[in-house]
Amino acid sequence: MRFRSPLANPDGSDESPGNPVTDVPIRTDPVSILVSFRRFWPLTRGDRRWLAVVFLCAILAALAETATVLLFAELTDKALTSGDVSAFWRPAGLWLAVAVAGAVVGYLGSSLAAWTAERFVLRLRARVFGHLQNLPPHFFQRNRRGDLVERLTGDVEAIEALVVSGIVGAASALFGTVFYAAAALWLRWDLALATFVMVPILLFVTRRFAGPLRAVSRRGRAADGAITAVVEETLVNVVMTQAYNRQRNEEERLQDKAWTRLRTAVRAVRLTEFYGQFIEVLETVCVLTIIGLGAWEISAGRMTLGQLLAFAAFIGYLYPPVRQLGTLGLTATAATAGAERLMEILDAEPAVTDPAGSVPEPPRGRALGEVEARKVFFHYPGSDERVLQDLSFTASPGELLVLTGPSGAGKSTLAALLLRFYDPDTGTVLLDGVPLDRLPLTYLRRNVTLLPQDTLVLHDTIEENIGCGSPGASHDDVVRAARAADADAFVEALPEGYDTVISTGTSRLSGGQLQRIAIARAMLRDAPVLLLDEPTTGLDRLAAERILEPLRRLAKGRTTIVITHDLALAADADRILVLDEGRLVESGTHAQLLGRSGLYATLFERRGQPRHNGTVHRAVRTTGIDRP
Numbered sequence: 001m002r003f004r005s006p007l008a009n010p011d012g013s014d015e016s017p018g019n020p021v022t023d024v025p026i027r028t029d030p031v032s033i034l035v036s037f038r039r040f041w042p043l044t045r046g047d048r049r050w051l052a053v054v055f056l057c058a059i060l061a062a063l064a065e066t067a068t069v070l071l072f073a074e075l076t077d078k079a080l081t082s083g084d085v086s087a088f089w090r091p092a093g094l095w096l097a098v099a100v101a102g103a104v105v106g107y108l109g110s111s112l113a114a115w116t117a118e119r120f121v122l123r124l125r126a127r128v129f130g131h132l133q134n135l136p137p138h139f140f141q142r143n144r145r146g147d148l149v150e151r152l153t154g155d156v157e158a159i160e161a162l163v164v165s166g167i168v169g170a171a172s173a174l175f176g177t178v179f180y181a182a183a184a185l186w187l188r189w190d191l192a193l194a195t196f197v198m199v200p201i202l203l204f205v206t207r208r209f210a211g212p213l214r215a216v217s218r219r220g221r222a223a224d225g226a227i228t229a230v231v232e233e234t235l236v237n238v239v240m241t242q243a244y245n246r247q248r249n250e251e252e253r254l255q256d257k258a259w260t261r262l263r264t265a266v267r268a269v270r271l272t273e274f275y276g277q278f279i280e281v282l283e284t285v286c287v288l289t290i291i292g293l294g295a296w297e298i299s300a301g302r303m304t305l306g307q308l309l310a311f312a313a314f315i316g317y318l319y320p321p322v323r324q325l326g327t328l329g330l331t332a333t334a335a336t337a338g339a340e341r342l343m344e345i346l347d348a349e350p351a352v353t354d355p356a357g358s359v360p361e362p363p364r365g366r367a368l369g370e371v372e373a374r375k376v377f378f379h380y381p382g383s384d385e386r387v388l389q390d391l392s393f394t395a396s397p398g399e400l401l402v403l404t405g406p407s408g409a410g411k412s413t414l415a416a417l418l419l420r421f422y423d424p425d426t427g428t429v430l431l432d433g434v435p436l437d438r439l440p441l442t443y444l445r446r447n448v449t450l451l452p453q454d455t456l457v458l459h460d461t462i463e464e465n466i467g468c469g470s471p472g473a474s475h476d477d478v479v480r481a482a483r484a485a486d487a488d489a490f491v492e493a494l495p496e497g498y499d500t501v502i503s504t505g506t507s508r509l510s511g512g513q514l515q516r517i518a519i520a521r522a523m524l525r526d527a528p529v530l531l532l533d534e535p536t537t538g539l540d541r542l543a544a545e546r547i548l549e550p551l552r553r554l555a556k557g558r559t560t561i562v563i564t565h566d567l568a569l570a571a572d573a574d575r576i577l578v579l580d581e582g583r584l585v586e587s588g589t590h591a592q593l594l595g596r597s598g599l600y601a602t603l604f605e606r607r608g609q610p611r612h613n614g615t616v617h618r619a620v621r622t623t624g625i626d627r628p
Helices: 033-044 048-080 089-133 137-141 145-163 165-195 198-236 238-243 247-299 305-346 411-418 441-446 462-467 475-484 488-493 511-525 541-555 590-596 599-606 613-623
Strands: 371-378 388-395 400-404 426-431 448-451 529-533 559-563 575-580 583-588
Touching: 033 089, 033 145, 033 305, 048 089, 048 165, 048 305, 089 145, 089 165, 089 305, 145 165, 145 198, 145 305, 165 247, 165 305, 198 247, 198 305, 247 305, 371 411, 388 411, 388 426, 388 583, 400 411, 411 529, 411 559, 441 448, 448 511, 462 475, 462 511, 475 488, 475 511, 475 541, 511 541, 529 541, 575 590, 575 599, 583 590, 583 599, 590 599
Parallel strands: 400 559, 400 575, 448 529, 529 559
Antiparallel strands: 371 388, 371 426, 575 583
16 A cells, blocks of 8 residues: 555735735746745654654655565465465465554554644645734735735645655655666566666656646736635625626636636646656556566576566556655655745735834833824835825823824824834824834734724624733623613614624624724723724714714723814814825914915815804704714
């Protein structure tokens, strides 16, 4: 029973940064098998002793198969040729014992190999996924999510075929080749040397097939990613697809990618099949030559029938592992395409990291909430256009600060800097007087809560969605936060209550209800700094008014920065900052800015708001956010 690895595979926002070009560091030179292996081999640490056991099983399995062939020769010469039944039992008994032992060893080795391979896949996928979570937002804006999903699935499995299943299969084939070749040489060294001439031919043919297979495998992996991306994009945008009658267009997009995948898949099958059939013909020629020479030797009395059959069996057993080594070479070559794609992700560097000399967390673990920006300049990676220019301001604890301005002015970018998704090109952003790049990221983000423009929910229960930012929160804590966010009533009215499973786009809850769940999450988190990015976007007037009271409770006592186009929310702020093309062009209260007749007054009038203060303050009392 030849030992094989069971997993072996013969196929082997409005401030969006710049143009949507890929941010993955594309490799122009192909990665070699050795480089790919060295890059991912360290992930086998902890399982290498089990791999050594697998190799031992491979050796024992090859020895068992070699012994069965020799016992077959003995059985033929001593029992079958002579017709002596008494000579049958000893070799037959030994043959059965060796076969059973080999089967047990083969089963244990294959099971252990599968277990080790899956552990490697688990570890590699966690490594890539963990790295992805530390990459900056623009990385995901510039790379299709479907393609990234494919890299986490298909490409990870391709690497496993190279690093774990590949070496297991190579070890099994190599040990089998050595033992079968040694046994053939022991039986008839001259005939064995004559048959070994095919090995260089196999190696030559394998090398000739490696280049084309690498290229077609790379195209196939990219096509798999494109198909996943099209499906994912279509499902996310299904409302637009139906509303604009784009079903046929989306089908054509998928068909186009599917045809590309079909062509590459057929090309890969043709290459591997042609290789396999060509080697099959060579093996047949060799075996026929052996039989012919063996018949000649038997007629001359220099060889027995048992020896000929055993020799033919060894040569027959020898060529499959030799062929397997060639096929594994092609599989490894194909796997380098997946290695290239994963290395492109792993080589993409996070925009920020914890500095070695970061300031330790305060013993209380909670910031006071004073936020300051000093002469901040910033542009997104991959873009030459500055998004923020010479921006300076201070927000004190308990203050309500509103950032407004035209689309593309850099408002949401400021939120990204405050959460330290990026660091400024020049200048400094500080929390409680300490530069953000000197604070531990976990401490910073624990003290700054973001309510993004798009309400983000997990595919999980309402209770888990509210408590996801506060590990250890009890059910009572979740309920209190939901009540403060004006969400408890509609949650309790659901059949499953807080155990109701929701997700983005769920039809069970309205946009305003989802927003109140997000507010409850922020309340439970209880961070001293609060960032609200367009909190009323996408909500009708009634829904927007419904969330304002929970927002007032959430903002109370915190440093609250509201990024908004809705100037009704700005009218009662402590201060308003007006940005234009990344610069701070105006600063003051609502009444002061209206009196200057500048950009703020122009924006206010464009949104149909009257400039009469009495009317404005009546609007604020019904729709605005009270000062904390």
